[in-house]
Amino acid sequence: MKASRRVPFTPLPLAAAARGAVALAVPLLVGVATGRITPAVLAGIGALWGVSQDGDDPYRLRVRRLACTGLSAALGLLAGELALRSGRPGAVTVCLVAAALLAGSVSLRGPLASVAGLHLLLGATVGGGIPVPGPWWQAPLALLAGVAVVVVLCATPWLWRRHAIERTAVRAVFRAAAEALAAAGSPGAEPARRRLTSVLDHAHRVMGRHLIGRARPGTERDALRTAFHTAVRLGEVTSALVWEGRPLPRWAGQVPLLTAARLLPEPGRTAARPPAGTGKTGETGETDRTGETAARPLPETGDTPDPEPDSPGLRALAALAAECGRTRPDAPAARLPAFPWHGRAAQVRYTVLLAGCILVAQLCAVLLHGPRGYWLPMTVAFVYKPDFGPVPRRALHRCAGTVAGVAAIGAVTLLTNDTYVLIGAVAAFGALMAVGVRHHYALATTALTAIVFVLVDLLGDHRALYSARILDTALAAAVVLVAHLALWPDSAQGRARAQTEAALAAARRYRDLAPGAPATQRHALRRTAYHRLAEARRALVHAQGEPGRPGRGARDLPGLSGLADAVGAAERLCDAVSARNLGAAPAASALRAPRCGVAGAMGG
Incomplete structure (x- = not known):
């Protein structure tokens, strides 16, 4: 399962890039025109996170995901803001650890929960790290307004291109x-x-x-x-x-x-x-x-x-x-089968590790930067997302994107500090981020880093933090990698094994289908089997990007190459079953399903 050297050409998402530019520029322009810079910057942060969750899926799913992003981020921002306003030593640290425990406990339950958990933690880091004047309710509402701008921009085409x-x-x-x-x-x-x-x-x-x-x-x-x-x-x-x-x-x-x-x-x-x-x-x-x-x-x-x-x-x-067009085809299963992303033990382990990394990052931030050291815990929240891809690769891309983003915005500020030029740069980086979230994480990080620098500058924080942010990102990535590789090195391999076992079981159910079964049942079992096999292949690709502890469990568990062979054999089995159902293959008893010597869910 070697990756192809050829990079397939995919058209640039021009519409998404335009949405990203408009969503980030409009709140800032309104804020400059009205003199209300602080709410405008918070709305810009909401728009920034909204652009990161914009997609090409159906409008209803986009709106749900953006709603979860806005509500969870606003809740986290409110919690962090109240902790910061309390003035009690350690209140922000306790708030961040609590937010990490809550975010970690829901993040591995599915894609929507993962997005909600991430932005709850991000909101708490921003609320606890950036003092916001005005009433306590103003910051969450401004953040929601920024997300709402993205919702309007991405859902409006539904009016004339509904399906x-x-x-x-x-x-x-x-x-x-x-x-x-x-x-x-x-x-x-x-x-x-x-x-x-x-x-x-x-x-x-x-x-x-x-x-x-x-x-x-x-x-x-x-x-x-x-x-x-x-x-x-x-x-x-x-x-x-x-x-x-x-x-x-x-x-x-x-x-x-x-x-x-x-x-x-x-x-x-x-x-x-x-x-x-x-x-x-x-x-x-x-x-x-x-x-x-x-x-x-x-x-x-x-x-x-x-x-x-x-x-x-x-x-x-x-x-x-x-x-075609004369008879109504038999309907398959209405929904794809859901599979838990991880077992309960894995969810507990990830929750504890995430909270520990946030605690270490926050303590380092307090020692290095004082009360405005939000960059360290925020980077941990972004990097430690094992459900988003291999953690080491994500950490590497985060560091590379931060360096590139610092260089890009540094070049802009060397030329001019005009507010409107900086807002234009934010619009350009917003378009770049919309492209990056679809194509490459380092590209998205480059744009995000540059945008955050401009937003912080508009808030009145003009400190020269270019080198500090690069060092903070490297330190946060190091904290995550040490915790992940030392305490949970086989997380991706375990999920790949669990997904492979579920895929092989689905293939066997499809093979054992009675010849005279209704077409609807046949199509449902076939779709389930191929869907599980595709999920297993994706999990194997993820696991190949994660360095594991050599020799751990080698006697009892097959290697990733063995799992890949089992998935390939199961795919060929399903192809043969499809041919058998059409009368072109041997009877069911002649088709043998591959076996995998792995049982149990991830982390169990």
């Missing part, structure tokens, strides 16, 4: 299926099938709530559901054809795109009609109105060197094309 995200996700499944069929019989067939699984998982998550309840016939939601259910059937057929391991006729690779054009035509176009004369399998299709040859059950002579191009998989593909 565009869902449509794009479902159409991507058909494109991935076409690529997998084109790669059949070549060394790239299995990676293409994995990409299809990943894209189908994404579409399933995006379509989540649209698969529940009834949809009025003829609506766009109904068309999306029909297209998604067809895509699930297409995934099964594609897996079976990839398992056959031979090149396919040219028409087979055209079926997914033509099917997508019929089910989800481009805006402003009418759906292409199903091919004439396909009332039953075995007849030839017609040419659609774009001039491309529609899917047909049998290929033309000479389309492929295979002397017998017809097979159960090809017949199933032709039947799917013939039924």
